[in-house]
Amino acid sequence: MRDANLMTFMKRNLWVIAVLSVSCITSGPVLSQSNEDILLSVLASDASVADKCNACRELQAVGTEKAIPALAELLTEPSVSHTARMALEVMPYPQASAALREAVSKTSGLTKSGIIASLGERRDAEAVTLFAESMKDDGPHVRVATAIALGKIGTTEAAELLAAGHAKSKVDNTTDISQALVICADRLFAAGNRAKALAIYTKLSQPNQPQAVRIGALRGRLQSANSGLAMAIEQAMVDDDLLVRQAAASQLPSLSIQAFRDFANKMQTNWSRLPAEGQVAMMAAIRTRQDKSLASIALQAASDKDLAVQVAAIRALGIVGDASALPLLIQSAIQDDEVGKAARHSLELISDPKLDQQIASILRAEDVAERRATWIEVVEARRPLGAVSLLLQEASGSHPRVRRRAMAALANLAGPNDIAAMTSAVLHAEKGSERDSAEKAVMLVCQQINESDRRADLIIQVLQSSSPKDQVALLPMLGRVGGSKAKQEIEAALRSRESARYDSAVRAICNWPDASVAEQLLALSENAESSAHRLSALRAFIRVIALPSDLPNTQKLNLLEQAMGRSVRDEERNLVLQRVSAVRTVEALRFLLPYLDQPSLAQTAGASITELGRHKDLRNPNQVEFIPALEKVLKTNQNQGTLENARRYIQAAHEG
Structure with a gap:
């Protein structure tokens, strides 16, 4: 990997070849030098700033103690200081920290800020004494960088220096020092100095502090509380201060499974004391943890007068609820509001076999069409056993909206064995958009059959055993499915002298899913019995020609040119021009x-x-x-x- 990095570096810096050439003459083969030696020779040369910066970047990966003096010399050069300090920042050697500390007093401005930042990243405790002066620097960038570095170092001495700086700081960097103090307190807490950390958190969580600082301090105060996290959260969640309550709610995921369970059961007995946003937070935590032992708490909250609490509780029941939640969810699901929406979603999620039976019973007993359609949505989402049979009944019902919704669900749930029953259900759909949607639903299920010529078999069986009137109604759907057998049925109908059958056959071939009927459509666009049929055939011809097929582009364009020649309205001409973009x-x-x-x-x-x-x-x-x-x-x-x-x-x- 190091050799690969070096080669990449050399490709970016052609002048290195010259350095290596000299090395070959004076020192023998290039391979006698290490990668690090080559890079250090770059730093010692008259190379450009860009080349030296590239060498420093490579030394981040391959540098050892030997590279520290060369990198240290560059720290005071503003143009390369950044890349030099970044190389030193990651080196696991005490000498690297010493080099950075020594450079602090020799630099100023942004260069000094960067070196201080690197010492902070290294968490160099020996740098704290140097930072006393940096905290008083004239440059705001230096003061801010020093504060952040002290926070990351996180020792007691660093905390004391920050606290002193915070007391004397100007308005422009009070927030920066406060945030650094929060970081420092986090470090102290992690190191086991709970008392010192708590003192800082308590001071910075007061209302007179900036909100961003307070949030971090409140979080820390809760975690480091002597009374324990659960007790601290309990007290904070009923505090008069909204920010305190929000901070407490944000710490709920920090509780262990058992601690949260105990906490939730305890809060249930004092539910009325808990503000609404606290109750919402509790429901969100119960939902996230998926702890079914807390279902009774969510069930209780689902009847709360506050809408936000009610919705949050109902959503939680979808994850942790059981049979006891079904009456409330079913009753709520009929509402046309946020509560109803949440209840229906929870009914889709909750796992209880009894629920499927209840939903089926409710669906059959429901008189309001809109509600029947809503229950069909729930059935579709849950996909219970017997769903297809139930939906087929609804698809043949008396209300258009219910039929349409049932057919849409069948498009997702039904299989090839259900095609015949769905075909019969299409006959119940009203002509127009409902019939079109029903036909498309059957077509989608037919596409589950891999052999395209077999997709229409069950539809044809229904059609051939149907009355002449129903045959006429089913032909357009046959056209949507396609296949050679369907084509034969449609061509036979096109030869019929019965106007209704002929009309249905024209609509069927105009529904065809590919370009295999292009010739028939072109002929119909000229020879069909009525102008309406000729126009439908022409528009269908224009549509199918542009579909993906084996036709070469030259033939597609030629056919579209013919369609343009036969178009007498701008509507069809524009359609042709639109389809040409596919050629x-x-x-x-x-x-x-x-x-x-x-x-x-x-x-x-x-x-x-x-x-x-x-x-x-x-x-x-x-x-x-x-x-x-x-x-x-x-x-x-x-x-x-x-x-x-x-x-x-x-x-x-x-x-x-």
Whole structure:
């Protein structure tokens, strides 16, 4: 690793090769020198500041005691002091600390601040006596760095020096010294000096201290309290001072499992004394710890008059609750507010087999459609045994919202064996958006079948055994699923002289999921019985041509050009121009370019040209054509996103 670091350094600093060459002539092979020797020779040379800084950085990894004198000499040079001290900062040798201490009195300003900071990182107790003068330095950066370093050193002497500085400090750095004192107290507490730490925490947790300082001091005061953390939290959580209460709540996770359990049970008996935010904090802690033995506390709080407490308790019940919580959660779940939302979420999480039976019973008995839909959401989230059967019943019910929600849930829970039943349920959906959504739900379940030609088998079985009216209703869904067998059924219907069956077949083939029916759609766009059918076929043709397929780009573009020729409305023309952006060829750019001159089509054409320009493998080899095209987009387009992208791609083309 060290050799690799050296090679990286040499690649960045070609002049080192010259140094090594000299070394070869005067001292034999380069390999006779260690990596550290080579780097030290850089520091002793007339190398640039950048090269010396790079050498110092490498010495952070490979430097030994031998490097300390060379690094120490650089500490007083502002341009390289930072990297030199960083190398010394990590060295595990007393001489490194001594070098840093010696440099404090020889430097000033930011250089001095940095050296002091390094002594703080090393927690060098011998530096404390030097810092008495630094605390009175004229430079605020030096005073702040000294305070922070003393805090990190964290000895009794450091604390006393900080306390004296705090008493005499000016307003501009009182907060910095206070924060350093908190750090120092943390160090003292960790070292076992609880009394000294507590004295500092107590002083700095008073209301006259800055809030940021108080928060840290309050936290420390609680942890170092002689009465124990649990007792200190209990007392603080009923304090009149909001910040004290918040600090106490933040320490709840610090309690051990048993200590928190004892604390929570004790607080339950004095629940009314606990302010609302304390109760919320208790519920959050119970939820986080997932301690089911505390479920009774959450159940009690779930009936609290305070909304925040009630919501927090109900959320906790989702994690720690049991059968005893079900009546309250079920009753709360019907509310259309934050309480209801929390209850429904908890019902989704709580693990109790009895709950699934109760939810099913409630769902069947519920008369209000909105509530039935809500319970379906809970069923979908819990995924209990028998859920699909229950949802299929709801999908065939009398209310559109309930049916729609049940079919959406079935799309996630049902499997291939349920396709026939879902197909029958589609017949209950109203024509329009509900029927479309139901058909898409069946399509999603059919996609679980790997063999695409088998996906429509169960739908076809239902269709063939249905009445002529239901067959007409099911054909459009068959088109969404696709496959050769579905295609045969639809083509047979297209040959029918029954207008309803023919109309349904046209809608079916217009729903087709890929470009394999492009020829049929193109023919229908010219020969269909009505103008409405011809228009639907044309729009479907434009849609499928741009879908991923085995068709080469030249053929896709040719077919889109044909679609443009057959379009009589700007709506379809714009649709064609939009789809052309999927054909990543320079010929597509040439096709789009003339439409920038037509106001009704220029916006879409510009957006598609810009989308083509996004692809550098297409844009850069053809920048002679792309740059003028994108510049024309800037003159004709009004969409800010398109304009911003066009400018970016023009710049990229120039650079590329």
